[in-house]
Amino acid sequence: MHTIWLIRSHEYSAEKFWEVLELLKTFQGPLQFRTQEKHLEIPQDQLEEISISDIELKNQKLDALRVFESRDSSISLSLLEKTEVYHKVSWDTIFDQCQEYRTSQRISENDFIVLLTEHSNEYGWFTAGDPKGQRNLFVHTAFWEYYTGSDHRYPVAYHVVSAVLKRLTFTNYSDLNAYMHKEARGCMNDFCADKKKVSLKLRTADICPACMDLMDRRNVDRAVIRQVLSIIEGIRDQMLFKSRWKLDPKPLKLQVKGESKRIIFPELGNLEVKFNPLEKTLFLFYLNHPEGIKLVELNDFKPELKRIYAGLYNGSDPTLIEANIAFLSNPFSNSASEKLSRMKSKLIHALGKDLALFYYPKGENAEARKIEVEREWVEYCE
Ligand SMILES: [Zn+2]
Incomplete structure (x- = not known):
């Protein structure tokens, strides 16, 4: 049994946060997803403004639209017209904040904390664990809607469970690096430097035989692996169903x-x-x-x-x-x-x-x- 505390940082909407949490809670197993409800505030002076030039951002968004062949031109237009200010924050700040939260909320060292944040981070990772070894993780929640079609919940929930499973499998970053797949094979341990590639992971919803083997040798609880697989498969089924459903709307069983x-x-x-x-x-x-x-x-x-x-x-x-x-x-x-x-x-x-x-x-x-x-x-x- 593992308790996973989901926390949102203040800029991430409470509504989206609850949707992700509710989705995760629909899957039974030894991973128990909970919240303390209290959000976490990353201090303003730790935020660095990032300037993504309009052109760059537009190209990024256009890429996303091409990947998903969005048929809805009104969506495409609204994406292109949106201009926002983005921030990034250092890993140290993120994990220090998580650790402070852990202490102030009296969360046990054995429990996981997963911070969901709209802020980008110094290395631009989508998800990462605390290099100091504490069970603190974060998932970057922004921009996904451009890459995975409609529903923000799926990539965020996917990254929450994959981050936890990685933390249970690998002891540190050099260990993780040694097993990470540099070439994408549709496995949870693919290294995706690119949000576009993540959609492959979401669609294959798989852990490759080599990684299964490794987890077995390292005695990762099989019930946890089964739950993670049922979550990522469930997410894939829901995603596929919804994108097909738009073309052929009919009720389902x-x-x-x-x-x-x-x-x-x-x-x-x-x-x-x-x-x-x-x-x-x-x-x-x-x-x-x-x-x-x-x-x-x-x-x-x-x-x-x-x-x-x-x-x-x-x-x-x-x-x-x-x-x-x-x-x-x-x-x-x-x-x-x-x-x-x-x-x-x-x-x-x-x-x-x-x-x-x-x-x-x-x-x-x-x-x-x-x-x-x-x-x-x-x-x-x-
Ligand atoms: Zn693998």
């Missing part, structure tokens, strides 16, 4: 799995959308009612709601089942509409706006709410 009725999208690398028991109760209820139900009518369906909830309730006080369902279906409480909006935002986070539309109960206040997806796409399994 939703599985309701096992006793705890996990909500899973197998075509997205078994992505699980996590609802709490009451949210899940409403979700399953609406799946049962393709005709749509008004919120004020929930009261008429109390027995059905109660039956679903009883199967999901994991608390110790069974009288709460009755009480919670009474509150949920009470037309004068806004319990149900609160849960619906939370379900909607969880689905949008997991699936993106366009795809999520098929799966949350839609409808204006007084109208019937219904989940749009054709029920042939819904599969109940053990």
Whole structure:
């Protein structure tokens, strides 16, 4: 078991940060991703302005667009017109800040800290570990949107887990250097001096046999390797699916799995959308009612709601089942509409706006709410 504390430095948006964290948390295994919520502030006087001339930046962005053959000309234009000021910061500053954070937040020396920062760094690396040997890592979060298409989460999440796995495999930089692949082979240990090449890693989502061997010899926990592989494969599946989906938008299969009725999208690398028991109760209820139900009518369906909830309730006080369902279906409480909006935002986070539309109960206040997806796409399994 390893605890990985994700931290954002202040210039990295909290919203993006949470999206990355939520994505990582959907994969089970010995790596536990957590946050202290408190962000980290890199002192202003440690920031060095970098001047990327407009031309250079434009070329860089154009390259990115060519690589991904962006078909959306409005995106291309907005990329080219954007001018920002960029900063870089020394590795010493980054890792000193991480170490200070570790001390002030009382994070154990065995836990990992991964700082997500928009600032570039002195060597221009996308991710690196503390040369002093502490379990401090950083991932550079900027510019990825130009290189990997639409979704910032995938390259950032990929680098978080690959940085952790490298830290568990290699003892120091000369060790790492000895095994890093100078020629890209689509392995996690490819040395990518170029953000464009990273897309190869993301698409192959692989660890080559030589590296597997090495990790085995060095007794890297196999459960950790399995989890990292399932994360990078899951990321690849989601990426591929989303880019194809844009050309051919159609719903995808939703599985309701096992006793705890996990909500899973197998075509997205078994992505699980996590609802709490009451949210899940409403979700399953609406799946049962393709005709749509008004919120004020929930009261008429109390027995059905109660039956679903009883199967999901994991608390110790069974009288709460009755009480919670009474509150949920009470037309004068806004319990149900609160849960619906939370379900909607969880689905949008997991699936993106366009795809999520098929799966949350839609409808204006007084109208019937219904989940749009054709029920042939819904599969109940053990
Ligand atoms: Zn390799």
